[in-house]
Amino acid sequence: MKILFYGINFAPELTGIGKYTGEMAQWFAEQGHDVRVITALPYYPAWKVSENYKNAYVTEQWKDVTIYRTPLWVPEQPSGLKRLIHLASFAFLSIPTLLKQWSWKPDVVWVVEPPLMCAPAAVTFAKMVGAKSWLHVQDYEVNAAFDMGLIKAKWLRGFVESCERWLMRCFDRVSSISGQMVKLAQQKGIDKSKIISFPNWVDISAIEPLNDISPYRAELGISEDTIVALYSGNMGGKQGLEILAETAQIIEQKGIVNIQFVFCGNGAGRANLEAGCAGLKNVLFLDLQPFERLGELLGLADIHLLPQRTDAADLVMPSKLTGMLASGKTVLATATIDTELGHVVAEEAKCGLIVAPEESDEMAEAIIKLSNDSDSRFIFGNNGRQYAESKLDKNTILRKFEQDLVRVL
Template identity: 80%
Template sequence: MKILFYGINFSPELTGIGKYTGEMAQWFAEQGHEVRVITAPPYYPAWKVSEGYKNTYATEQWSGVTVFRTPLWVPEQPSGLKRLIHLASFALLSILTLLKQWSWKPDVVWTVEPALMCAPAAVTFAKLNGAKSWLHVQDYEVNAAFDMGLIKANWLRGLVESCERWLMRCFDRVSSISGQMLKLAKQKGIDESKIISFPNWVDISAIKPLNDVSPYRKELGISDDKVVALYSGNMGGKQGLEILAETAKIMEQQNIKNIQFVFCGNGAGRADLEAACTGLNNILFLDLQPFERLGELLGLADIHLLPQRADAADLVMPSKLTGMLASGKSVVATATADTELGFVITEEANCGLIVTPQNANEMANAIICLAQDTEARAKYGKNARIYAENRLSKEQILKTFEQDLKELISK
C-alpha cells in the first residue's frame, strides 16, 4: 500500500499524537508499505521548534519513511485564538506539499484530529486523486475547545459543530480511540458502517515492570522508604494539573513525609504548575526524558497520577495511560465512574482508584491509602500489566488497523 499520513505532530515528539503517528508510520514501513508523512517541524509540548530543526520546508528520510516538513507559526504562550492561528498556519502552508503528492497517487490519505483544519484539504485531495480518506480522532477538539472555555464565543458553536459534522461525514472511514468517543461519532451523524475502533497502544516489550529498582531513584536522590507518586507527560490545558500542586500542599500541611511527588514533562501549563508548587519540599520537577528511558521513568512510580478535567471527560482518552498500565504500577486518576477512563481504571483493568475531578482532598486521601497498602499497589499493578498485554499490544492493534486499511482500499 501507499499510505500518506497528514498531521501537524510527528516523531521525534515524545508525547501524544506525534509519538503515536511516528510509531505507526515506522511500523508500516517495516511491513514493506510505501509511507510518506506531511507534518510540521517538532515543537510540542515545548511550543518551540526543536533544536536541530528549522521552521521551513524540508524533506528527510526517517526509519524508511519519507517525511515532508512544513513551516508553521508557533506561539510561545498558546491561548485559544493563538492556537487557532497556529493550526491554520500549518493547514494553509501544508497544502502545497500535499499537492506535490499528486503524481505519487497514494492508496489512502490518513489524517488526525487534532488538527481538524487539515481535514478539508485531506479529504478533497483524496477524492480528486482517487484515494481513500481516513480521519482518526484522538481528541474532539471542537467540543473540548468550547467545553473547556478555550474558545469563549459560544455563539459560534452551532455553526462550527455543523461544519465539523459535515466534514467528518465526507471521509470514507472515521476512527477513534475509545468506546465513548466512537459513540460521539455516531451522535455526530457518522454512518455506523464507517466507524472503526483504533485504540492507542503501547510497546509492551519496551515498557514493562522493572526487575530491580528504577535507576531514577538514585539519580534523583529518592530514598528507598519513599513512595513515589509520578505524573509524566504533557503539561497542557486538558490535564487539570492544578490538582497536583493542591494535593502536594495538603500532604505537606499534614506533615506526611513518606510520599515523594515527581512531575515530569513540558508544556504550556508547566510554568503555572511550578509557580503553584513554590515552597513545597515534597516535589521534584523533571523535563521530558529520552524515549529510550521511558520504561525506567515509568518504573520509578509506585503510584501513577492521571489528572483530567471534568469538562474533558470522554472528549479525550489520555494517551499516557497505556504506558502507565504497561509499567505494572497502580494508578490514581481524576474521573467519575460513568466515564470511560473511570470504567477502565476501576472495572476493565482494575488497576487503581478514581477520585472526583478537581478534588484535591480526595486525591490526597487516595494516594495516602495506596501508599500505606503495599499489597493493593501490587495487585493493581499486576492487573494493569495483564490488561496492557491483552488489550494494548502495539503489534496486535497495528495489524488489525493494517487489515482495516486493506479492506477499505479493496472496495
C-alpha cells in the first residue's frame, strides 16, 4: 500500500502524538509498504523548533520513510488564540506539500486530530486522487477547547461543532483510542460502520519490568528504600499538574521523608509546576529523557502519577498510561470510575488506585497508603504488565490496523 500520514507531530518528538505516529510509520515501512509523511518541524513539547532544523520546507529520509516537513509558527507561551494560529499556520503551509503528492497517488490518506484544521485539505485531496481517507482522533480538540476554557467565546460552540460533525462524516473511516472516545464519535453522528477502535500501544519488549534497581536512583541520589512517585511526560494544560505540587506540599508538611517526587518532562505547564514546588525538598525535576532510557526511567517509579483534569475526562486518553502499565509499576490516577481512565486503572487492568480529580488531599493519602503497602504495589504492577502484554502489544494492534486499512481499500 501507499500510505500518506498527515499530521503536525512526528518523530523525533518523544511524547504524545509524535511518538505514536513515528512508531506507526516505521512499522508500516518495515512491513514493505510505501510510506510518506507530511508533518511539521519538531517543536513539541518544548514549544520551540528543534535547533537541528531551520523553520523551512525540508525533505528527509528516516527509517525507509520519506518525510516532508513544513514550516509553522510556534508561540513561546501558547494560549487559546495562539494555539489556533499555530495550528492554522501548519494547516495552510502544508497544503502545497500535500498537493505535490498528486503524482504519487497514495492509496490511503491518514490524518490525525489534532489538528482538525488539516482535515478539510486531507479529505478533499483524497477524493481528488481516488484515495481512501481516514481520520484518527487522539484528542477531541473542539470539545476540549471549549470545556477547558481555551476558547471563551461560547456562542461559537454550536457552529464549530456542526462544522466538525460534517467534516468527520466526509471521511471513509474515523478511529479513536478508547471506548468512550469511540462512543463520542457515534454521538457526533458518524455512521457506526465507519468507526474503528484503534488504541495506543506499547512496545512491551522495549519497556519491561526491571530485574535490578533503576540506575536513575544512583544518578539522582535516591536511596533504595525511598518511595519514588514519578510523573513523566508532557507538561501541558490537560494534565491538571497543579495537583502534583499541592500533593508534594501536603506530604512534606506531614513530615514524611521517605517519599520522593520526580517530575520529568517539558511543556507549557512546567514553569507553573516548578513555581508551585519552590522550596520543596521532596521534589526533583528532570527534562525529558532519551527514548533509549525510557524503560529505566519508568522503572524508577514505585508509584506512577497520572493526573487528569475533570473537564478533560473522556475527551483525551493519556498516552503515557501504556508505558506505565508495561513497566510493571503501580498507577495512581485522578479520575472517576465512570471515565475510561478510571475504568481501565481500577477495574479493567486493576493496576492501581484512582482518586477524585483536583483533590490533592486524597492523592496525598493514596500515596502514603501505597508507600506503606509493598504487597499491593507488587500486585498492581503485575496486573498492569499482564494487561499491557494482552491488550496493548504494538505488533498486535498495528497488525489489526493494517488489516483494517486493507478492508477499507
